[in-house]
Each structure stands twice: as C-alpha cells, then as structure tokens.
Amino acid sequence: METIVFPFSSKFLWAKYLLVFALFISAKALIKLPINGTIPAVIVFGDSIVDAGNNNDLNTVIRCDFLPYGQDFAGGVPTGRFCNGKVPSDLIAEELGIKDIVPAYLDPTLKTQDLLTGVTFASGGTGYDPLTPKLASVISLGEQLNYFKEYIRKLKAIAGEEKTNFILAKSMFLVVAGSDDIANTYFVLRARKLQYDVPAYTDLMVNSAAEFVKELYGLGARKIGVFSTPPIGCVPSQRTLGGGIERECAEDYNVAAILFNKKLSSVLNSFKTSMPDGRFVYIDVYNPLLGLIQNPQKNGFEVVDNGCCGTGNIEVAILCNKLSPSTCTDVSKYIFWDSYHPTEKAYRALVTLILQNIIGDFF
Incomplete structure (x- = not known):
C-alpha cells in the first residue's frame, strides 16, 4: 500500500488542511451539516446491507461477487455488494x-x-449473536473490530497520531446488524429457540450491540449511528418462509424486530449519560422501509413482495445468479433486488429520508 506523508509538523498547516477539507466537503455535500460541522470519513460495520465485498474471498455461500449482482453498479461490475448497485454506506458517503x-x-x-475517508468492515450474514457468523462462515463483529484496530495502526502510519485522532473523533461510524440474527439464526434455523424465547434472545442481541458500541467508543469513535432492524418479516424470503400460503408479512419476525429496536434505542439513549462526549444515534429504518412497502406508489415502485432476481421469492446470494430464470427487466419497479436486500433505488429513497432526520443528532 502506497505511503502518503502529510506535513503535520506545523500547527498552521494542520489548521489550514482542516479548513480546506471542511470547505471541500461542504461544497460537495447534498446534506447540509451544522455550521463548523465536519465528517471526514464514513466507517462501517455490520452485515450484508453494508458489505462491499469483504466476503468475496471467504469460503461461504453468503457472497455475491457475480452477476446479476452489480449490474447497475459503475461498469456493471459485481463487487460483492448485495444489491444491483450501491448500498446504504455508499449513498451516505455520497450524500455527505x-x-x-x-x-x-x-x-x-x-x-x-480510502483509509482517510472511510471503509466498510461489514460481512454479509453476520450478526450480534456470536453464533450467527459461525453458522454462515462469515466475519464476526469481533473480527471486524480487530480489522478496525489494524486500520487505526495503518492510519497512524500514513497520517500521524493527530490526524488519526481527528478522523476517529469526527467521522460517522455506522453499525448495521440484527436482521440475520432474527431471521436466520432464530426463526429459520431455530438454532436458539430451545435456549431463548424472543424477549431473552433480543436481550442477548442488544447486550452484544451495546458492548460493540462501547468498544468503538474506547477506540476513539465519538459519532456512532446504529441502525434498527428492518421489518424483516416483510422481506420476500421471509414472506415465503414464514408468511403462510398468501406470503403475508411474517408478523412474529416483525414483533421480534420491534422488541429489539425498542431495547436498542433505550440503551443508546443511556450512553448519552455515561459517555457524554459521544453522540449515539439510533437510526430507525423499520418505519421508513415499512412505509415504502405499504405505500410503494409514492416513490414510483410497483412490486413489494418479490425481488427482481429470479422468482424473487427465495433467491439470495449464490441462488441469485446469471442462470436465475425470470429475473426482471425493469428493476426500478421493485423495492427488493433479491429476496432479502432492497434495490439501489429503494436504498436511495430511504437514505435521503433518514439522513435528513438524523444528521443533526451527530453534532
């Protein structure tokens, strides 16, 4: 990796750099930041919603580095993003x-x-429950944290201690997980059902989420946004597996998601007292996505219960491939790309709405 040397020995030059950076960001940003507010990087952890290819070289079925994934990405290249195009972390960095x-x-x-402006450590199929990544043979949140520590060492080597501390303190950290715990580990595979009822399992999840956020804080992060779980029972694959013959939303999945979200919001709010110099932002995606599903025409969608890839009922990851029959010809009509993940168009609608509502909470 190429080494860049920055002239940070002079406080004047360092201050000048910050001013130029802030002006550059404000000129490009689509979302208006508070006066004197700056976000130098977006640093991301979690699952397939924000994985950009970390699973590509893993021995796992939870990967998507092949067409038709990425068909609408720049150059039509499958990068390992579980989408036809960009994923939320891309769109957030773009909007900022x-x-x-x-x-x-x-x-x-x-x-x-890219180390200076942010990367994603996310791995499709992971979760807050340590059993979840083991079942999927993917990168756990603990392992993602170890990669983050390595990232900090690299950042210090190329940018110095002062700039590294600035990046960590001012960047937007995003954590996106929980869906695979509820949908796969608990309901589909039933790997935890004998040990935990839903309230106890969501306690396990939120305790793990809380510890992860505290670890990030301990490593220097100060602006941490944690996504809620979505209405997971309404994604096409879970309608197929748990929604009955009519493929309605699987309400027991959604009840679990709502319970987890309530607990997550509460614990993040409590951190404002115990770690007052931090900003801990609960990012509600449950209600915006449910609104999109319940009122698709408002954003130009037509299909809410099937994905574009294949039949749209069950295909995801390796089951969604260039041999999949009946893949749609007009992805713009679909909220979901495969049976689990939204399309770039749906993500754009959600990110624009969500960022406008929560950006001030990071300052």
Whole structure:
C-alpha cells in the first residue's frame, strides 16, 4: 500500500488542511451539516446491507461477487455488494460529499487515500449473536473490530497520531446488524429457540450491540449511528418462509424486530449519560422501509413482495445468479433486488429520508 506523508509538523498547516477539507466537503455535500460541522470519513460495520465485498474471498455461500449482482453498479461490475448497485454506506458517503463509494476494507485494490475517508468492515450474514457468523462462515463483529484496530495502526502510519485522532473523533461510524440474527439464526434455523424465547434472545442481541458500541467508543469513535432492524418479516424470503400460503408479512419476525429496536434505542439513549462526549444515534429504518412497502406508489415502485432476481421469492446470494430464470427487466419497479436486500433505488429513497432526520443528532 502506497505511503502518503502529510506535513503535520506545523500547527498552521494542520489548521489550514482542516479548513480546506471542511470547505471541500461542504461544497460537495447534498446534506447540509451544522455550521463548523465536519465528517471526514464514513466507517462501517455490520452485515450484508453494508458489505462491499469483504466476503468475496471467504469460503461461504453468503457472497455475491457475480452477476446479476452489480449490474447497475459503475461498469456493471459485481463487487460483492448485495444489491444491483450501491448500498446504504455508499449513498451516505455520497450524500455527505465525502466520496462516491465506501470500499471494503479487505478489497485487494484498496487505495491508501480510502483509509482517510472511510471503509466498510461489514460481512454479509453476520450478526450480534456470536453464533450467527459461525453458522454462515462469515466475519464476526469481533473480527471486524480487530480489522478496525489494524486500520487505526495503518492510519497512524500514513497520517500521524493527530490526524488519526481527528478522523476517529469526527467521522460517522455506522453499525448495521440484527436482521440475520432474527431471521436466520432464530426463526429459520431455530438454532436458539430451545435456549431463548424472543424477549431473552433480543436481550442477548442488544447486550452484544451495546458492548460493540462501547468498544468503538474506547477506540476513539465519538459519532456512532446504529441502525434498527428492518421489518424483516416483510422481506420476500421471509414472506415465503414464514408468511403462510398468501406470503403475508411474517408478523412474529416483525414483533421480534420491534422488541429489539425498542431495547436498542433505550440503551443508546443511556450512553448519552455515561459517555457524554459521544453522540449515539439510533437510526430507525423499520418505519421508513415499512412505509415504502405499504405505500410503494409514492416513490414510483410497483412490486413489494418479490425481488427482481429470479422468482424473487427465495433467491439470495449464490441462488441469485446469471442462470436465475425470470429475473426482471425493469428493476426500478421493485423495492427488493433479491429476496432479502432492497434495490439501489429503494436504498436511495430511504437514505435521503433518514439522513435528513438524523444528521443533526451527530453534532
């Protein structure tokens, strides 16, 4: 990896850099930040919603580095994003004016400059429950944290201690997990049902989430946004598996998601007292996505209960491939790309709405 040397020995030059950076970001940003507010990087952890290719070289079925994934990404290239195009972390960085995409930390073509503006450590199929990544043979949140520690060491080597501390304190950290715990580990595989009822299992999840956030804080993060779980019972695959013959939303899945979200919101709110110099932001995606599903025409969608890929009922990851029959010809009509993940168009609608509502909470 190429080494960049920055002239940080002079306080004047350091201050000048910050001023130029702030002006550059404000000029490009689509979302208006508070006066004197700056976000130099977007640093991401979690699951397939924000994985940009970290699973590509893993021995797992939870991967998507093949067409038709990425068909609408720049150049029509499958990058390992579980989408037809960009994923939320890309769109958030784009809206903030930082850069067009947030690359995977394990991408072998990762550029040195990308360390300065953010990467994603996310791994599709992981979760707060430590059993979840084991079942899927993917990267756990604990392992993602170890990669983050390595990232900090690299950042210090290329940018110095002062700038590294600035990046950690001012960047937007995003954590996106929980869906695979509820949908796969608990309901589909039933791997925890004998040990835990839903209230106890959501306690396990939220305790793990809380510890992860505290670990990030301990490593220097101060602006941490944690996504709620979505209405997971309404994604196409879970309608198929748990929604009965009519493929309605699987309400028991959604009840679990709502319970977890309530607990997550409460614990993040409590951190405002115990860690007052931090900003801990609960990011509600449950209600915005449910609104999109219940009122699709408002945003130009037509299909809510099937994905575009294949039949749209069950295909995801390796089951969604270039041999999948009946893949749709007009993805713009669909909220879901495969049977589990939204399309870029749906993500754009959600990100624009969500960012406008929560950006002030990071300052």
